[in-house]
Amino acid sequence: MLSEWQAHKAQLRQYVSKRVKDIDAVDDILQDVYIKASTNLHQLKSQGSLKGWLYRIAHNTIMDFYRKHQPYDELPADLVAEEADDGLEAREELAQCLLPLIDDMPEKYSLPLRLAELEGVPQQVIADKLGLSLSGAKSRVQRSRVKFREKLMACCDVEIGHDGFPDMTPKKKGGCSRC
Template identity: 75%
Template sequence: MLAEWQNHKAQLRAYVTKRIDDVDAVDDILQDVYIKASVNLHQLKSAGSLKGWLYRIAHNTLMDFYRARQHFDELPDNLVAQEQDTGAEARAELAECLRPLIDELPEKYSIPLRLAELEGMPQQQIADQLGLSLSGAKSRVQRGRVKFREQLMACCDFEINEHGISGYSAKDPTRQCR
């Protein structure tokens, strides 16, 4: 192994030197390459592939060198973690805006829709609470959504972009949509 190493050492040194900005570390990296090659010599499939195998080890050792050198700035001690915005407050505010429109729907649709969409109740629980079959509850929630959408589209104009609704305005400014 030592004789083969001597044949490729100069080429490996040039390879490492071109890829590293710390001249003092070149010898350390070459030493790591030699140690890794010596320890893992049993993994070499054929003597003909030794040169490529050594370059692969050199490449991986260089990557390890750069990973170890990554420096991170220390965070200040007085840094306070920001609260995670789960969107719960925004959903609650939106629910209060939509509640009057849902309440204008016929009761057989408004109650299941309010329970499903504003209170997040599972449809089986809605069915149990209202004395309906599961398919009946699903149907009422679905029909309530359709009627609610029709009511919303009659009341407001929406601006939609690739991210969803970007703005809205009342169709009739003199009529206030509840």
């Protein structure tokens, strides 16, 4: 291995020095390449591919060098983290707007939808409360969502804004009385 290394060392130094401007780091990288090659010599499939294999190790070692030495700016000590706006207030406001549409639905659909979507009740609890099996409660919630969507689309034009929140406007013709 040592004789093969000596044969390729000068070429590898050129390869590394073209990609790394810190001259002191070039020798460190070459040393890491030699250590990695010596340690993983058993992975080399054929002696004919040694040169390409050494270049691949050198390339990966250079990438590791740059990952470790990425520049960064220190943050000021008085920097305070901003509160995350998770949109809770907007969701609550939207839920209040949608409540009349949910109330217009038959109780068979409005109750599971209200429990699942507005109150965040787990579907197993909904099943117990309504006297349904878990799969029955899941189906009921899914049907409620579909019926609600149909009702909403018949009543309002809905668009999702850039901020990810919906914007609704009542339809001019044929809209419902709740909008």
